[in-house]
Amino acid sequence: MKKFASLFALVLVLSLVMSACGPTAAPVPTAAPTEAPAAVETVAATEAASDVLTLTLWVYDDTRLATLNQLGEDFMTEYGVALSVEVVDLSEIRNAMSLGATTGEGPDMIIIPHDNLGPMVENASATEIDLGDNADKYLEPAVKAFTYNGKLYGLPLSVENIGFFYNTDLVTEAPMTWTEVAEIGTQLVKDGKAESVIGLPDLxxxxYPLYTAFGGYIFGRDADGNHTPEDIGMNSDGMAAALQWVKDLVDAGVVSPTIDWEAAHVAFETGKTPFISTGPWAITRFKTAGVNYAISAFPAVADGGEAGHPFMGVQGLVINAARPNVALAQTFADFLATEENYQALFEADTRPSAWMSVFEGATDADTAAFNSAGVNADPMPSIPAMGFVWDAWTNAGNLVMTGEKTPAEALQTAVDQVLAGIAE
Structure with a gap:
């Protein structure tokens, strides 16, 4: 039924476009043509091309560009509608969706990380999407990630989360607790086999899996399951305990107080630290460096305790509600929603697929390990208040590492900064 409705909308849109393009009366030449026939053929071809309706899709990286272009050609063959895919900076995509809510300009569709969704829903620039009969074919957390106030505003495409890496030349088995991480790493430093217990790309x-293992969280959820700024958990006991775990290692001289993304990755790939929490983006550089590694789920605080879980990031297709081609864009979303197309997207990018059968069918060892590490991953909050969290969180970590504030004090300052941002 949904397929029929999409096709009906497509036929209606195309019929309106064609009737608008057609002349109201036969042209009457006022003079004999003077241009060569070749020029006449060129003009005719240009006019014919201009009659083809084109959907625009903006993406923020080029990893799936070739595959999306091929899918666009397939869509053109099946529906007679072209797809123009453009790589645009994510900040420009956000700005275009914000301005387009009032001007009607911008792309017909975008592919974004789900945590950018909140402001787009709030300013009515994102339109609700219907998964129809395919609803049960998607990973539930991926669908939840693009659900805002009980409504779905994005077609989930892929998911990603970080994993716990360990150097197999230094550590034979993945540690089960954060206490073991500290003990193993500290011994390696004392033995001169490592310089740091763990590489910390950020705090x-x-x-985040360290925080969640201790019971920490950023935003709680309301009765409907939506993240809510009414429950900010950044200053919870669990968050403070996790930061204290890091500070204890800094005070012991086995972790640097200077937190740096690049330095942490270099330390791991050169064998100077046995552990690091990072994501699929680091795989290529680690393989190029020749470091022997394995990826595991995250440790718990104590034996038998609940393992820490990471954030889940979800990339998905969002339809611009301010553009005139909403029904046609939904038709493209319906076209995209097949196992074959999702398999093609996965092979182009290797980010785990949001399509359940493709996700479960991944045979690559690293992908399977990331999938296991993200089993209980929490979709990153997409509410606008999340935009105030990152700087406040970073500042809190820095205050603790420099000894200016205790974890509890620094995290309370972070909450105050978030609340101030919300109030503006």
């Missing part, structure tokens, strides 16, 4: 996103 926020990349060690």
């Amino acid at each position: 926020g996103y990349n060690i």
